Amino acid sequence: MFAYVARRIMTTIPLLLVGTFIVYALTASVANPLAKLATCTTCDQAAFDRIIDLYNLDDPIPVRYGKWMLGAATGDMGQAPSQGNFDVFPLVMERMANTAQLAIPAFLIIAVLAIALGVFSAVNQYSKSDYFVTGFSFVGISMPTFFFALVLQVIFGVWWQDWFDAKPFYVSQMHMGSIVDIIRSHTLPILTLVLVITAAESRFERASMLEVINSDYIRTARAKGLPRWRVILKHGLRNAMIPLVTIWAIDFAALLGGSVVTETIFSWPGLGPLLLDGIFQGDLNLTMGIVMLIAMLVIFFNLIADLVYGMLDPRIRYE
Amino acid sequence: MKRARRLVAAAAAVALVATACGDGGGDEPSGEETTAAADDTSSPTETGEEVDPANYCEGGGEAELVWAHEQEPPDMHLDDPNNNLSITSWVRQSLWDGLYGVSAATEFIPELLAEEATVNEAEDGSVTIDYKLRDGLTWSDGTPLTAEHVKGTFDIIMEGYDAETGEGGVYLIGDRTGYDQITDFTVNSDTEFTISMDKFFAGYKALFSEVFPTHVVTTAEEANAAFPEFEHNGETLPSSGPMLFGEWERGNSMQLERNDEYHGSTSPDVTNAGAACVSGVRINWVADTDAQINALKAGEADMIFTQPQTAFGERISTDEAFTIASEAGPVYEHWGFNLFNPHLSDPLVREAIAYALDKSQVMSALYTPLFGDALPAEGQGNTYWMSNQPAYEDHQAQYLGNLVDEAKANLEEAGYTEGANGIYEHPERGPLSLRVGTTGGNALRELQQQLIIEQLKPAGIEVVIDNVPGGDYFGAQPFNPDAIACANSGGTEGNCEIWDITQFAWVGGPWPGSNHVAYLSGSGNNPYGFANDEFDAMADECDATVDDDERAACYNEMDKFVTTLEKDPENGLVVIPLTQKPSYYAYSNERLERGAVAPDANSAGPLVNVVDYLPAAE
Numbered sequence: 001m002f003a004y005v006a007r008r009i010m011t012t013i014p015l016l017l018v019g020t021f022i023v024y025a026l027t028a029s030v031a032n033p034l035a036k037l038a039t040c041t042t043c044d045q046a047a048f049d050r051i052i053d054l055y056n057l058d059d060p061i062p063v064r065y066g067k068w069m070l071g072a073a074t075g076d077m078g079q080a081p082s083q084g085n086f087d088v089f090p091l092v093m094e095r096m097a098n099t100a101q102l103a104i105p106a107f108l109i110i111a112v113l114a115i116a117l118g119v120f121s122a123v124n125q126y127s128k129s130d131y132f133v134t135g136f137s138f139v140g141i142s143m144p145t146f147f148f149a150l151v152l153q154v155i156f157g158v159w160w161q162d163w164f165d166a167k168p169f170y171v172s173q174m175h176m177g178s179i180v181d182i183i184r185s186h187t188l189p190i191l192t193l194v195l196v197i198t199a200a201e202s203r204f205e206r207a208s209m210l211e212v213i214n215s216d217y218i219r220t221a222r223a224k225g226l227p228r229w230r231v232i233l234k235h236g237l238r239n240a241m242i243p244l245v246t247i248w249a250i251d252f253a254a255l256l257g258g259s260v261v262t263e264t265i266f267s268w269p270g271l272g273p274l275l276l277d278g279i280f281q282g283d284l285n286l287t288m289g290i291v292m293l294i295a296m297l298v299i300f301f302n303l304i305a306d307l308v309y310g311m312l313d314p315r316i317r318y319e
Numbered sequence: 320m321k322r323a324r325r326l327v328a329a330a331a332a333v334a335l336v337a338t339a340c341g342d343g344g345g346d347e348p349s350g351e352e353t354t355a356a357a358d359d360t361s362s363p364t365e366t367g368e369e370v371d372p373a374n375y376c377e378g379g380g381e382a383e384l385v386w387a388h389e390q391e392p393p394d395m396h397l398d399d400p401n402n403n404l405s406i407t408s409w410v411r412q413s414l415w416d417g418l419y420g421v422s423a424a425t426e427f428i429p430e431l432l433a434e435e436a437t438v439n440e441a442e443d444g445s446v447t448i449d450y451k452l453r454d455g456l457t458w459s460d461g462t463p464l465t466a467e468h469v470k471g472t473f474d475i476i477m478e479g480y481d482a483e484t485g486e487g488g489v490y491l492i493g494d495r496t497g498y499d500q501i502t503d504f505t506v507n508s509d510t511e512f513t514i515s516m517d518k519f520f521a522g523y524k525a526l527f528s529e530v531f532p533t534h535v536v537t538t539a540e541e542a543n544a545a546f547p548e549f550e551h552n553g554e555t556l557p558s559s560g561p562m563l564f565g566e567w568e569r570g571n572s573m574q575l576e577r578n579d580e581y582h583g584s585t586s587p588d589v590t591n592a593g594a595a596c597v598s599g600v601r602i603n604w605v606a607d608t609d610a611q612i613n614a615l616k617a618g619e620a621d622m623i624f625t626q627p628q629t630a631f632g633e634r635i636s637t638d639e640a641f642t643i644a645s646e647a648g649p650v651y652e653h654w655g656f657n658l659f660n661p662h663l664s665d666p667l668v669r670e671a672i673a674y675a676l677d678k679s680q681v682m683s684a685l686y687t688p689l690f691g692d693a694l695p696a697e698g699q700g701n702t703y704w705m706s707n708q709p710a711y712e713d714h715q716a717q718y719l720g721n722l723v724d725e726a727k728a729n730l731e732e733a734g735y736t737e738g739a740n741g742i743y744e745h746p747e748r749g750p751l752s753l754r755v756g757t758t759g760g761n762a763l764r765e766l767q768q769q770l771i772i773e774q775l776k777p778a779g780i781e782v783v784i785d786n787v788p789g790g791d792y793f794g795a796q797p798f799n800p801d802a803i804a805c806a807n808s809g810g811t812e813g814n815c816e817i818w819d820i821t822q823f824a825w826v827g828g829p830w831p832g833s834n835h836v837a838y839l840s841g842s843g844n845n846p847y848g849f850a851n852d853e854f855d856a857m858a859d860e861c862d863a864t865v866d867d868d869e870r871a872a873c874y875n876e877m878d879k880f881v882t883t884l885e886k887d888p889e890n891g892l893v894v895i896p897l898t899q900k901p902s903y904y905a906y907s908n909e910r911l912e913r914g915a916v917a918p919d920a921n922s923a924g925p926l927v928n929v930v931d932y933l934p935a936a937e
Contacts, residue, residue: 047400084394157617269570
């Protein structure tokens with residue numbers, strides 16, 4: 001297995017290089033750090049020169065990318081002019097820690113809920129409860145994240161205090177005072193992420209579970225007289241989770257990479273708003289730092305998913 | 320209706336305050352004297368109630384002011400041209416005072432100065448300007464603020480700069496205009512100093528809009544290192560304004576604390592004679608517009624002050640729990656024409672557009688519902704002076720709007736004939752179809768575009784939208800190097816077909832002389848291709864006029880070159896100013912007893928008169 005992991009890691013290097021170069025080239029060709037000075041009626045040439053030097057704008061894009069990548073390989077992702085020239089790496093790590101405060105609890109809840117709803121829906125196929133869960137899923141899938149987030153803000157932040165003279169949750173900012181403060185500020189963004197992602201994942205789990213519970217070995221297990229719950233949980237669920245593990249790997253990486261919409265709506269100081277800032281302000285170093293992190297997270301969690309397959313399905317061997 | 324009443328009341332109160340303070344003229348007393356003298360006086364506040372300026376905070380609470388705002392500054396080094404964000408300026412307004420401030424009427428007012436500076440002109444054209452600071456000025460660390468601080472500020476700005484070559488300079492600043500004309504700076508006493516210039520600089524009141532704490536930061540290098548985080552050697556920089564810089568939690572919030580040593584504001588828009596009533600200001604970074612409104616309604620913010628958005632009008636203006644206060648600022652939206660477009664090069668076509676375009680409808684449909692009567696109903700008619708400034712004249716009053724017959728007559732005189740589809744067509748130039756571009760994504764701007772396009776249709780003028788998202792628009796269209804090359808070369812170089820009509824905002828101010836660069840021949844900031852020798856000469860003449868009133872009149876004459884065909888029948892009427900861009904400012908009536916007037920809205924910001932915010936009693 002060690003050889004397999006090493007081989008996988010080696011294959012990710014060219015993938016990372018190609019992927020990041022494409023992002024760099026695209027970002028560099030549309031981002032114009034000098035745009036801020038376009039209407040500066042009296043800026044002298046020195047003002048322009050400083051920005052040109054800051055971003056190496058005199059160099060062609062491949063050379064600029066090469067310089068950035070060489071730095072990134074040694075842990076120096078440059079500075080982020082859009083964030084007061086802070087070093088990109090510690091800045092990104094700090095914001096990822098904030099994002100993780102939403103991503104980890106959200107992911108744990110999503111994992112449990114997606115399995116529970118998917119299994120429940122599958123074993124009760126075409127029942128009223130299945131239709132109810134299916135309806136919930138479609139609402140969650142079809143509702144835009146920003147809309148649901150704003151609805152939660154209005155209900156729990158604005159309307160609730162009209163009804164009860166107090167509001168249960170904060171609608172903006174990250175509060176880290178007491179445990180009550182943490183619960184009040186973390187709940188709504190986590191709830192937003194949970195609803196939107198659980199809705200999709202529960203559909204995957206339902207479909208996968210339906211396929212498994214209609215297979216021969218499940219029928220055999222039932223014929224042997226095993227209790228239904230044991231057949232479903234021990235024999236069915238394990239196999240039905242394999243497709244879900246793939247989705248989890250992608251979703252968890254995406255959650256840790258920052259949810260742009262949810263974090264922006266709830267004014268959360270995570271990676272999402274930071275990435276937006278980097279893009280809108282043409283801050284290549286910052287944008288690339290975050291993109292690189294997200295790419296690495298996706299690759300890492302996909303590797304983990306591949307390893308988990310082996311645990312779930314003994315037929316899978318790593319050579 | 321209620322909002323309209325509030326706006327009227329606010330406007331009346333501002334006028335009353337201005338009148339009451341006008342008697343003082345240039346004899347502004349010191350901070351201590353202000354308090355003593357004010358004991359037997361009372362002034363009306365924004366809401367019209369009589370309040371004793373010396374005891375302004377009585378009856379209020381001790382809470383901090385929480386402001387939800389969408390944009391976080393990259394750092395606090397305001398002069399760094401890579402950081403020219405309004406929010407940086409707005410925060411700094413509450414931290415460091417300058418020689419002159421700006422009033423709600425977008426006029427300069429002595430701030431650190433005891434009186435207006437005196438300009439002495441010599442026969443050779445050189446000038447000396449004498450300044451006198453208020454007595455009793457102090458920094459928050461207790462150090463007296465003296466003329467040496469102003470001199471030190473000048474030294475930092477000019478350190479290493481060669482005024483002859485225009486090169487060098489250690490301090491990060493995009494523009495040393497005016498400072499580079501100072502040939503001598505003499506400190507006469509703690510409160511008096513004199514600057515000398517070879518010739519008069521009309522924008523002298525805009526100089527030293529901040530005085531740096533040079534007893535702490537002594538060199539340009541130190542300033543560049545200290546200003547971004549507002550600290551030097553681990554200590555927060557001292558303030559001369561009503562607030563102290565506090566903690567900055569990046570991505571989340573910025574905290575300002577009250578400066579208890581504050582020497583008091585001299586603004587005619589301010590009632591409070593002493594330190595701020597609020598214990599501090601917390602600025603929460605809330606990027607989304609709807610989330611800002613939710614934060615306000617949820618009681619997590621006391622105030623929002625931001626770009627005008629239609630959502631604010633829909634969700635807040637009808638809610639009695641909030642006070643809306645819009646102020647007209649020095650920023651104006653305009654349509655500008657590319658003079659090298661075959662159609663627009665013809666003055667008759669440009670005038671036809673001016674005839675058909677109906678500014679008053681734009682105002683009544685988009686602006687009045689949001690901002691009441693803060694802006695003139697007929698729209699903006701001047702690019703040098705804004706409608707709330709005393710020198711304002713409407714130079715486009717002849718274009719009343721919706722004058723379709725006049726527009727058609729112009730087009731027919733220019734050789735156009737109406738086509739079967741209603742669009743006019745020229746035998747050589749083809750159909751009169753033009754593109755208008757702006758910063759895509761700004762809903763209010765895009766609505767304005769659509770409205771004007773509909774107004775032009777009946778006159779047989781087709782305009783299609785050609786926007787580019789966000790700030791990239793400027794580099795892509797009007798300020799594209801090829802487009803500027805075309806404009807500067809008289810149409811012989813570059814690419815003259817990149818854009819036809821541009822829509823964006825220019826920033827004016829109490830000294831509008833810097834507006835020349837948008838129209839001077841060969842200027843890199845002149846995208847229109849306007850070139851007129853007489854205009855260029857007049858720019859120098861106006862800027863050299865020492866008398867304020869004469870200079871104001873001179874700028875009005877210059878404006879006629881670009882907003883009418885009167886001065887330049889061939890190239891004139893190159894711009895159509897549409898409307899001033901107002902601020903949108905709302906605060907919670909439950910959490911604040913009184914708000915504060917936010918003058919010079921888009922430049923000064925909501926904290927410039929922060930001393931007047933009064934938290935509600937608990």
